[in-house]
Amino acid sequence: MKNPACAVVLKQGREASVARRHPWLFSGAIQRVNGSPCMGETVSVMASDGNVLAFGAYSPHSQIRVRIWTFEMKEIGPAFLRSRLECAIEARNNIRVASRTDSYRLVNAESDGLPGLIVDKYGAFVVCQFLSAGAEYWRNEIAAQINGLVWNRGIYERSDTDSRTKEGLDSRVGVISGEEPPEFLETLEGECRFLVDIRRGHKTGYYLDQRENRLAVSRYVWGREVLNCFSYTGGFGVWALKGEAKTVTNIDTSKEALELASRNVALNHLDTARLANIEGDVFKVLRAYRDTGRGFDAIILDPPKFAGTRADIEKAARGYKDINLLAFKLLRQDGLLFTFSCSGLLKPELFQKIVADAALDAGKNVQIIKRMGQAEDHPTALNFPEGTYLKGLACLVCG
Numbered sequence: 001m002k003n004p005a006c007a008v009v010l011k012q013g014r015e016a017s018v019a020r021r022h023p024w025l026f027s028g029a030i031q032r033v034n035g036s037p038c039m040g041e042t043v044s045v046m047a048s049d050g051n052v053l054a055f056g057a058y059s060p061h062s063q064i065r066v067r068i069w070t071f072e073m074k075e076i077g078p079a080f081l082r083s084r085l086e087c088a089i090e091a092r093n094n095i096r097v098a099s100r101t102d103s104y105r106l107v108n109a110e111s112d113g114l115p116g117l118i119v120d121k122y123g124a125f126v127v128c129q130f131l132s133a134g135a136e137y138w139r140n141e142i143a144a145q146i147n148g149l150v151w152n153r154g155i156y157e158r159s160d161t162d163s164r165t166k167e168g169l170d171s172r173v174g175v176i177s178g179e180e181p182p183e184f185l186e187t188l189e190g191e192c193r194f195l196v197d198i199r200r201g202h203k204t205g206y207y208l209d210q211r212e213n214r215l216a217v218s219r220y221v222w223g224r225e226v227l228n229c230f231s232y233t234g235g236f237g238v239w240a241l242k243g244e245a246k247t248v249t250n251i252d253t254s255k256e257a258l259e260l261a262s263r264n265v266a267l268n269h270l271d272t273a274r275l276a277n278i279e280g281d282v283f284k285v286l287r288a289y290r291d292t293g294r295g296f297d298a299i300i301l302d303p304p305k306f307a308g309t310r311a312d313i314e315k316a317a318r319g320y321k322d323i324n325l326l327a328f329k330l331l332r333q334d335g336l337l338f339t340f341s342c343s344g345l346l347k348p349e350l351f352q353k354i355v356a357d358a359a360l361d362a363g364k365n366v367q368i369i370k371r372m373g374q375a376e377d378h379p380t381a382l383n384f385p386e387g388t389y390l391k392g393l394a395c396l397v398c399g
């Protein structure tokens with residue numbers, strides 16, 4: 001094999017994370033760089049004694065200076081990328097995710113051994129995000145390999161996230177190959193259908209990571225008045241109506257998302273008379289409900305990421321406490337709260353404590369009846385615990 005021309009050499013005693021096969025190498029662990037690697041170029045990772053430990057992608061602008069592709073003596077190129085993509089696709093076959101939905105994540109970045117690469121499949125369309133210098137470097141090769149491995153009508157790029165900025169990359173959106181996706185693509189999630197806007201929707205169009213939790217919610221809400229906070233296009237709301245909720249009220253700041261939420265209810269032949277959409281700020285709407293004494297039998301809280309950096313954690317914690325406290329106040333006796341946090345930096349123990357504090361302040365006796373997380377097609381590699389970000393608690397108010 002051809003060795004990379006450039007290398008990063010670790011400081012003495014800083015091999016531990018590489019030895020544990022963690023895919024990130026922070027700038028502080030690096031003693032020096034041999035050569036002048038360009039953005040995304042493959043470099044060798046060397047111990048201070050010159051021993052080659054890994055190969056990774058160099059990212060000059062990020063604190064994560066190298067994202068490791070492999071800890072084995074393998075050349076990074078078309079054959080390597082193809083084999084990693086094949087493994088990721090095979091893993092989805094092994095968990096039979098396609099038997100439950102036509103839209104799911106094919107590649108989950110670091111956890112599938114492809115740092116910075118997200119590949120989601122929506123029916124016949126594939127959506128890619130190249131979020132790191134290394135993924136960007138190999139963009140055309142990766143897209144070509146996906147075309148060979150996954151039958152599709154079109155591959156679309158949604159490399160328009162904040163994380164690209166940290167890597168020093170501009171955003172890029174558009175067709176990579178094949179057809180342009182339709183304005184709204186009809187997808188199938190279990191027994192429900194959803195319209196997805198691949199080109200302009202959040203993330204790659206839809207929150208695939210909440211799939212299992214939407215199904216779980218539908219099992220508990222029969223006959224209940226449900227409040228779906230941060231509803232986006234109404235995923236939880238549709239599933240709640242499917243589970244024969246008495247009513248569903250969606251709240252979101254996005255008018256477009258709520259319009260799609262109404263269309264999604266109609267698409268599933270569910271009773272639109274049982275649906276209300278409120279365009280507004282959840283924090284304000286919940287306060288208004290509290291002040292007017294409006295109650296609910298089930299509340300879903302699925303806010304956007306409150307903590308993007310470590311510095312945000314405290315403020316984020318106050319935000320989570322606030323909405324959970326308000327939700328407990330609005331819940332009637334025997335009410336259910338489905339509460340989520342997708343901030344990876346906020347650990348599950350802290351999240352549970354915040355929810356516990358909220359229940360205490362609301363004067364409610366609460367049990368956790370179910371713990372929830374991201375769907376199975378968003379796996380976490382054991383050498384990359386940072387891959388776990390979504391956590392949820394289903395809580396029952398007992399008194």
Ligand code: SAH
Pocket residue numbers: 206207210230231232233234235236251252253254257280281282283302303304
């Ligand atoms: N539960 C959804 C995903 C929610 S994403 C699903 O399963 O598909 C978070 C949503 O919160 C986004 O649609 C965003 O528009 C909305 N949002 C963000 N801040 C908000 C606020 N303060 N009040 C209401 N909605 C908000």
